[in-house]
Amino acid sequence: MSTKQRQRESGDVEDTEFATAESGFSLTYPQQCSALRKNGHVVIKEHPCKIVEMSTSKTGKHGHAKVHLVGIDIFTQKKYEDICPSTHNMSVPVVTRCDRxxxxxxxxxxxxxxxxxxxELSQVRTPQGDLGKDIKEKFEKGDDLTVTLINAMGEVAVQSVKSTNNP
Known part of the structure; x- marks a missing residue:
């Protein structure tokens, strides 16, 4: 019996597999809280949000000013809030838009x-609500439609639609 076989049987050495990233591309990047701006993006409670309100408190006796952030989820339109010391980092989602x-x-x-x-063909879920109805109605009339997709943190959703027919 070889040394490697004995080690595996006795449990002294573990076989370890390492997972690798696909291209080194990250879904978020860190940014200091004081550098965030209104209408920018931030991750609040694991949701990519657009910042709609921001306020900074004065420095307290412990030396840190706090930033109060209010954001709207870019996919669900749900409101989220967070408070963070201005010197700490927050995650900012990488948000991309494209037309299809x-x-x-x-x-x-x-x-x-x-x-x-x-x-290239791709598929995306048809949006709910007024936007989805608008897309279906225009498509059934025979309009040539272009939709704007928003992509962040592995999610893709239709943000808007425009008809490319000439009147």
């Missing part, structure tokens, strides 16, 4: 097929 052409809307599964500039 609507090719098809499936009424069965609630998804729509989109085409990008390179000719």
């Amino acid at each position: 052409q609507v090719v098809d809307i499936s009424t069965d599964d609630g998804y729509m097929s989109l085409l990008d500039g390179a000719g």
